[in-house]
Amino acid sequence: MKNSNRYRVDEPSQLLEYLFTILSDRSRNSVKTLLARGQVSVDGQPETAFNYKLQQGQMVEIGHNRSFKKSTPLQGLKILHEDEDLIIIDKSSGLLSVATAKEKQSTAYRQLTDHVKNHNPKGRIFIVHRLDRETSGVMMFAKNEKIKRALQNNWKDIVRERIYMALVEGEVQTAEGTISSWLKESKSMKMHSSQKPNDGQYAVTHYKRIQWNSSFSLLEVQLETGRKNQIRVHMEDIGHPIAGDKKYGAAGKGIGRLGLHAKLLTFQHPATKKLMRFKAETPEAFYKKSK
The missing domain is CATH 3.30.2350.10 (Pseudouridine synthase)
Structure with missing residues (x-):
């Protein structure tokens, strides 16, 4: 018997009844013992309640030779x-x-x-x-x-889209644009931009203005290349550093954090080849500051 087995729930059920079904080769008492000893988890968390209500799509895992530990809640x-x-x-x-x-x-x-x-x-x-x-x-x-x-x-072939939201200092005058340069890192761990061909790694950043006022602009930024600190350097290059980014030219605190957010990642799954798209909602402070 395997060390653990995973099962996807097809329809709502109480946990103990579900275990009786999928472990029909075991006695009812031995199934109850598995549950009582913490050898059953639901969606990654140990579960010992006999009457726990399972929902369709949940994952039940049986650790036949070990007990599951309750994981520490993820922070941040x-x-x-x-x-x-x-x-x-x-x-x-x-x-x-x-x-x-x-x-x-x-x-x-x-x-x-x-x-x-x-x-x-x-x-x-x-x-x-x-x-x-x-x-x-x-x-x-x-x-x-x-x-x-x-x-x-x-x-470059797998990742189809990498879109960021950037809150930058000042009123960006152009509705959209493209920034390109060669980037290299100094001994002080800061990236520097150069227009001299082959003076570092070539970097291309596209941006589109979403909303703005006289103090801040909110940009949607799409990366054509993915270099270290690329957006931060390129925003400094056009005279509109990322809000709160003192390292790359910001004058004020902005919203009390770096005004940069990775909004969207679209890629082809390297194993299944399925196209996948994941989005993280832009913090409300980005919009409020640039109204």
Whole structure:
């Protein structure tokens, strides 16, 4: 018998009755014991209530030789989608994507690693791309090395859309535009923009003005390339730095955080080839500040 089995619920039922059905080869007492010992989870959380009401589409997992631990609630992130290969999240501003020398525990990577290990002790999480600590929105992680390599080696072909919302300082005069330059990183870990051909990595950013006033403009930004700090550098290049981004030229605090949000990610699933689209709602403060 396998260490654990997963079942998708086809129709509403009480948990114990459902277990009697899917574990019909076991005695009723042994099924009750599995439940009482915390060896049953529903949608990733241990469940011991006999009369727990299951809904269609929920996932029931049986850990035949182990008990499930109640996972710590995720902080600063929400899982938008999870399958055998990928986890897509909506990350809050202020949460690190991965560990730094100063902070190793409170990161999206650490929390998701604990999350997958709760279901599979051998489970792992792999970094595919990153969002800055103060940037919120849609972010993707791989759950195995094969998928990680497929995404990183074919990123430009797999990813169809990466759209950000950027709250920038000042009134942007043009309705839309394109910024291109070569970007390179200095010894102080700051990215610099150059118009000199091949002086770094080529970067292209498209933007469209959504709403604006004399102090701030809200832009929809689409990345043609994905370089480190690309949007932040390019907004500084046109004289409209991201609100709150002191590192790249912002004069004020803006909304008390970096005014950058990863709104939309559309990609072809590297395993199933299905086109997938995930959206994270833009923080209301972006709209209020640029009215």
